[in-house]
Amino acid sequence: MAHSSGFPGRTAGGCAINLCMADDPATSGDRRSANTMIAVRYVLPAVIAVAGVLVLIFNQTINGLEGFAMGIGVAGSILLLNVLYRVGVSGDRERDEEEAARVYFDEHGRWPD
Numbered sequence: 209m210a211h212s213s214g215f216p217g218r219t220a221g222g223c224a225i226n227l228c229m230a231d232d233p234a235t236s237g238d239r240r241s242a243n244t245m246i247a248v249r250y251v252l253p254a255v256i257a258v259a260g261v262l263v264l265i266f267n268q269t270i271n272g273l274e275g276f277a278m279g280i281g282v283a284g285s286i287l288l289l290n291v292l293y294r295v296g297v298s299g300d301r302e303r304d305e306e307e308a309a310r311v312y313f314d315e316h317g318r319w320p321d
Contacts, residue, residue, distance in 0.1 A: 257283035
C-alpha cells in the first residue's frame with residue numbers, strides 16, 4: 209500500500225491504513241478475535257452476575273449476600289470498563305475521519321459528502 213499522503217500510517221486517500229482495510233474480507237483470526245471480544249464484553253459479566261445470584265440462592269447468610277454483591281459489582285465494573293474504552297476509541301476514530309476529510313479537502317477543494 210502506498211504511503212504518498214505525507215502522513216505516516218496513511219494511504220494516498222488520507223484515511224488510516226487500519227480503517228481502510230476494513231473492506232477486506234475477514235480472516236479466521238479476525239473472527240476469532242471478534243468472538244473473544246464478545247465473550248469478554250458480554251458473556252464474562254453475565255456469567256459472573258449469574259454466579260453472584262447463585263451464591264445468594266445457595267448461601268442465604270450474610271456471606272451469600274456479600275458474594276452476591278461482589279458478583280454484581282464485578283460484572284458491572286467489567287461492563288463499565290468496556291463502555292469507557294469504546295467511548296475513548298470512538299473519539300480516536302472520529303479524529304481519524306476528520307483528518308481524512310481535511311486531506312480530501314486539501315486535494316479536491318471541497319468537503320467530502
